[in-house]
Amino acid sequence: MxxxxxxxxxxxxxxxxxxxxxxxxxxxxxxxxxxxxxxxxxxxxxxxxxxxxxxxxxxxxxxxxxxxxxxxxxxxxxxxxxxxEMQAQPSGKLRASLPVDFATLYLAPLIAEFAALYPGIRFDFDLTPRRVDLVSEPFDVAIRMGELQDSNLIARLLARLSVQAYASPRYLQRAGEPQHPVDLSRHECLGFSTSGKWLLHRAGEEVEVAVGGRFQVNSVGMFQRLATLDLGVVLLPAEIVADDLAAGRLRRVLADWQGRATPVYAFTETRLLPAKTQRFIEFLQQRLGRE
Missing domain, CATH: 1.10.10.10 (Winged helix-like DNA-binding domain superfamily/Winged helix DNA-binding domain)
Incomplete structure (x- = not known):
């Protein structure tokens, strides 16, 4: 010993x-x-x-x-x-690195639900878009959106979020409603990728369209907000825009078409996880829709 x-x-x-x-x-x-x-x-x-x-x-x-x-x-x-654990619920401090906008817009209510289930767990969240080093930094888990990068970390898929196009009613009244993805080339598109292209698909059909606009933003929350202010079309996961849809600030366009699904992963440095981390990952897998 x-x-x-x-x-x-x-x-x-x-x-x-x-x-x-x-x-x-x-x-x-x-x-x-x-x-x-x-x-x-x-x-x-x-x-x-x-x-x-x-x-x-x-x-x-x-x-x-x-x-x-x-x-x-x-x-x-x-x-x-x-x-x-045979005698007590998981406890201790859970240190997690979370993507800023996804955590604020979507994960916060889930975290509140998880915290109510496990009152013995305390939380230390770092909201950052950067890739953290789980070996040298004191995080138990990092949640990230997007395709996997080469890494020695252990990745667990939490969900694949369905992505659609949205715009505000006033923007559509002013600019007209796109009827086909190719029409997006004539619209203001917010938060477009550095490649300047969006890939949309429906049953048996896939279209890659060149898009652009006055605003290229690296914050989901920012270009979502710009869309509600009638400044263009956004391509986002349905879970992110649910509140704006319910309030009528945004409306789905190109209803038959979807963008490439956005994966959400939990990264850990090892497969040997303490109970607090294991429960958190399992909870997110269940609530984000991947059993």
Missing amino acids: ELLNDMALFVEVGRTLSFRRAAENLGLPSSTVSRRIGALEKAIGLRLLHRTTRKVELTEAGQLYHARCRRIVEEARLAHEQLG
């Missing part, structure tokens, strides 16, 4: 690259952490860390040992937690 505890100390030092921050995170004096890491290096017979007055770095041996130890420590922690 003492060896496992020292491995856990080393994992935290290797993650933070700081004896002080590791000690603070573990609630121990820095001198204790330094002494026990030194004893671990002596027992192994290899230098695991380069120490200077300004920084701490992993040696080549330290990098290899850190990768192995991290998984061993995680498995041990999960074993204790899973035994505890």
